[in-house]
Amino acid sequence: MKFDPDKIRENASEDFDRAWNDSAKYVKKPLFNERYPITSINYGKPHPVYDTISKLREAYLRMGFEEMMNPIIVDEQEVHKQFGHEALAVLDRCFYLAGLPRPNAGISDERISKIKEMLGDLSTEDIDIIRKVLHAYKKGEIEGDDLVPEMAAKLDVSDSLIVEVIDQVFPEFKELAPKAGKRTLRSHMTSGWFISLSEILKRREPPFNLFSIDRCFRREQQEDAARLMTYYSASCVIMDEDVTVDHGKAVAQALLSQFGFEKFQFRPDEKRSKYYSPDTQIEVFAYHPKLVGSNTKYSDGWVEIATFGIYSPIPLSKYDIPYPVMNLGLGVERLAMIIHEATDLRGMSYPQMELYSEWEMSDSELARHVEIDMIPESSQGREIFEAIVKQCETHASEPSPCEFPAWEGEIEGHNVKVSVIEPEEDTKLCGPAAFNEIVIYNNDILGLPDNKKWKKAFSNHSARTGVRFIEALAAKAASEIEDAVAKGDTEIETRARIIKTPAEINIKLSPLAQRYVTGKNKKIDIRGPVFTTIKTEIS
Numbered sequence: 001m002k003f004d005p006d007k008i009r010e011n012a013s014e015d016f017d018r019a020w021n022d023s024a025k026y027v028k029k030p031l032f033n034e035r036y037p038i039t040s041i042n043y044g045k046p047h048p049v050y051d052t053i054s055k056l057r058e059a060y061l062r063m064g065f066e067e068m069m070n071p072i073i074v075d076e077q078e079v080h081k082q083f084g085h086e087a088l089a090v091l092d093r094c095f096y097l098a099g100l101p102r103p104n105a106g107i108s109d110e111r112i113s114k115i116k117e118m119l120g121d122l123s124t125e126d127i128d129i130i131r132k133v134l135h136a137y138k139k140g141e142i143e144g145d146d147l148v149p150e151m152a153a154k155l156d157v158s159d160s161l162i163v164e165v166i167d168q169v170f171p172e173f174k175e176l177a178p179k180a181g182k183r184t185l186r187s188h189m190t191s192g193w194f195i196s197l198s199e200i201l202k203r204r205e206p207p208f209n210l211f212s213i214d215r216c217f218r219r220e221q222q223e224d225a226a227r228l229m230t231y232y233s234a235s236c237v238i239m240d241e242d243v244t245v246d247h248g249k250a251v252a253q254a255l256l257s258q259f260g261f262e263k264f265q266f267r268p269d270e271k272r273s274k275y276y277s278p279d280t281q282i283e284v285f286a287y288h289p290k291l292v293g294s295n296t297k298y299s300d301g302w303v304e305i306a307t308f309g310i311y312s313p314i315p316l317s318k319y320d321i322p323y324p325v326m327n328l329g330l331g332v333e334r335l336a337m338i339i340h341e342a343t344d345l346r347g348m349s350y351p352q353m354e355l356y357s358e359w360e361m362s363d364s365e366l367a368r369h370v371e372i373d374m375i376p377e378s379s380q381g382r383e384i385f386e387a388i389v390k391q392c393e394t395h396a397s398e399p400s401p402c403e404f405p406a407w408e409g410e411i412e413g414h415n416v417k418v419s420v421i422e423p424e425e426d427t428k429l430c431g432p433a434a435f436n437e438i439v440i441y442n443n444d445i446l447g448l449p450d451n452k453k454w455k456k457a458f459s460n461h462s463a464r465t466g467v468r469f470i471e472a473l474a475a476k477a478a479s480e481i482e483d484a485v486a487k488g489d490t491e492i493e494t495r496a497r498i499i500k501t502p503a504e505i506n507i508k509l510s511p512l513a514q515r516y517v518t519g520k521n522k523k524i525d526i527r528g529p530v531f532t533t534i535k536t537e538i539s
Contacts, residue, residue, distance in 0.1 A: 048348055049232060052336035053213050056234045059258045060211040063251070065236055068212045070192025073097065076182045081318045082194050086274045095185040095217050098178035102138045105170045107131050114169050119157055129154045185217035189235035189329055190275055190311075197239060198319035206323050207240035213332065225344040232332035243326045245280050248308035251328050252284045256305060259339060261286035269307055276309035276327075283307050284330075288338055303338060306330035361516050363440040363463035369513035370438055370445065370465045373506050376478035380411045384418055384481060388474035388534055391420045396430040404429070406534075411485045417537045418481065430470065433499065433528025438465040438507065445509065445517060447499075447526040469496070469505050469530050476506035477534040490538050496530040505530065 046054070057067065079094070080087040107115075107130060115130070116122050133151045136142045142150055152162045166173055186192055189212060200208065213234045220229050238247055253264050265285040272281055284306040292301040308328035316325065333345050342348035347357030376382050387407040395404050400422035407418040422429045436447040441457035447469060448454045458464065477494035484492040499505045507526060509517075517524055 048336045048340040048342065049333055052332050052339055053232060053234070055259070055339075056213055056255075056332065056335070059255055060213075060234075060236060062258075063209075063254055065209045065211040068196060068210045070186070070189060070196050070212045070214065072186050072192070072215065073183050074186050074191045074195070076184055078191060078195060079184065082191060082275050082315045084274050084314070090187065091184065093219050094187045095219050096180040097183045097185065098180040100144075100176045101179050102140065103170075103172040103176060104138055105134045105172055107134070111169050115165055118165055118168070119155065119161060122155075126155055187216055187218050189214070189216060189233040190327060193235070193237050193325075193327060194311075194315060194319050194321075197237065197321055197325065201321060207238065207243075209236070209238055211236035223346060225346065228333065228345055228349060233329050234332050234335075235327065235329040237328075238326045239321075239323050241323055243310070243324050245282060245308075245310060245326075247326045248282060248310075248328055251326075252286075252306050252308060255328075256284070256286050259288075259335065260290070261288050261305070263287040265302065269309070273309070275312055275315050277312045281307065281309035284328075290341065291338065303334075305335060305338075359516065359519070361443070363443065363460060366440040366443065366445065366513055366516070367463045367465050369510040370440075370467065371508055371510075372467060372472050372475045373503070373508040374476045374479040376475065376482055378411065378482055380409060380416075381478040381482045383407060383409070384416075385471075385474045385478040388418065388420060388477060389471055392430050392434065392470050392474070392532065395420070396428065396434060398429045400424055400427045400429065402429055403535075411482070414485050415539045416481065416485065418477075419535050421533050421535050422531070423533075427531065429532070431529040431531030434470045434473075434530045434532055435468050436528055437468045438526060439463060440465075442522075443517065443520055444523040444525065445513070446523070447505075447528060467507070469499065469528070470532065472506040473530065473532060474534070477536075481536050481538075484536065485538055492536045492538070493533060494536075495533040498527070498529050498531075500527045502526045 061067070076087075076091055076094075076096075079090055083090050107127065112122075112127055115127075130151065133142065133147070133154065137144075137147050148159050148162045148166070152159045155162070192212070196210075197208070211234070213232060215230055216233045217230050218227075220227055223229055236251065238251070240247075249264075249266055252266075256264070263286070265287075267283045267285060268279070269281040269283045272278070283304055285302050286305045287301045288303065289301060291299065291303060293299055306328055307330075308326060311325040311327060313324075316322075333349060336342070337345065337348055340348065344356065346353070346355075349356075351357045376385055384407045391404045391406045395402070398404075401424065403419050403421040405417070405419050407416070409416060420429060433447065433449070436449050437458075439446055439448050439454070439457045440463040441448075441454075441460075446457070448457055450458055473494070473496050480492060480494050496505055502509060502524065505526065509524065514524070
């Protein structure tokens with residue numbers, strides 16, 4: 001959607017119109033969120049891995065491949081069929097699925113007595129209900145998440161009471177330990193392809209051009225910058241009577257050239273997996289100009305990006321597949337690292353994890369974490385705020401002593417007179433820092449004058465908070481006037497002298513911003529001579 005400031009202004013509220021800077025044409029951070037409901041226009045940001053998956057899907061589809069979803073849960077016997085003598089080594093890297101066994105919870109006289117203490121005087125029929133429900137749970141007729149509500153409904157008691165009974169009377173539920181079966185999480189997409197191709201052949205005739213992009217799971221000894229225990233594989237197969245290694249080369253080149261790779265090398269893979277025919281397992285090295293001179297092991301521009309081969313007829317025969325099959329696979333995360341110029345797989349995949357990645361906030365993001373603390377709540381309070389700011393803007397340089405009426409009116413039945421004053425001689429109504437604005441510049445949070453020296457800081461409109469010292473002070477004065485009226489005070493003065501901290505000028509930074517700036521050893525420098533006083537008389 002095209003960003004159209006005039007259209008936004010047309011549809012926005014009158015209050016938001018006041019916040020719009022016609023000359024600069026940017027959306028300022030609102031002083032009071034209630035008054036200015038539109039604060040910013042944001043655009044979504046894709047995750048680098050899912051962004052790469054999306055591009056790979058489009059690339060495969062453009063090449064005429066049909067998308068498939070392969071089984072993720074694979075029985076260990078399938079691994080034995082596919083890998084032969086290597087199966088044990090493969091299974092050593094697999095995650096086995098485990099589940100909690102269903103306990104055989106008997107009901108002794110002692111347990112019946114304890115249940116009656118907790119639920120009241122139960123009848124013989126009620127005890128029999130408990131016994132039958134537990135037996136049905138043991139046999140799998142009742143699911144684990146239905147056990148409590150099922151028993152509670154049949155005994156006409158609350159779920160919480162049944163939870164207490166199970167917790168205190170049947171300790172075997174708490175003592176349950178997971179028990180693994182023979183099912184594994186897929187460690188290679190190949191495990192799923194054999195199963196899928198076998199089933200497809202029962203309904204369709206080749207040739208097949210198929211692809212699947214999905215998670216695989218591998219029980220690594222540890223995760224590091226180059227490997228994760230769960231990763232995405234972008235895998236394809238071609239089943240055809242005439243398929244050869246050349247098909248693998250053609251697919252690799254056609255697929256990867258869509259991501260900016262210009263040249264390719266095909267080298268025999270020394271790993272030689274048993275599910276590939278001898279001398280057909282090939283590693284694909286691709287050249288990418290972005291990598292040249294980079295601070296990575298791929299600084300020569302060449303990176304191993306994919307592997308392909310022809311499935312061995314031995315495992316194919318165990319699935320009644322009589323046709324040759326070419327399989328190509330690549331790790332999505334490795335491709336994503338190149339595209340997004342990342343150096344650590346963990347940091348790229350899990351940028352929210354402090355352990356894995358540097359925390360980076362833009363100046364624009366930080367600006368949204370700066371706000372005025374005390375603000376007026378009533379319409380009169382907001383009128384006072386605006387009147388104070390207007391008088392200060394108009395008479396800031398007037399020599400002192402001086403006094404300028406700002407607002408007079410009624411609040412909750414009381415007459416209120418507000419003036420901006422400077423009683424001291426040989427100075428001005430407002431100090432030199434009164435109109436400093438809070439701006440984020442190179443991750444420093446600064447109170448700056450809008451002058452030539454700070455032109456660069458003010459050029460980034462999205463990093464300007466739109467909050468000046470005088471506005472923060474006026475908001476505080478208006479809020480304190482509201483409180484003074486409510487308490488029955490007759491006079492109040494709000495003043496700012498030399499500001500040394502954000503709180504002294506009624507500015508609040510979010511805990512997130514403070515933690516970020518402190519952690520990055522950046523500055524929070526909101527200070528300067530404001531020398532402004534607001535005097536209020538209440539009668």
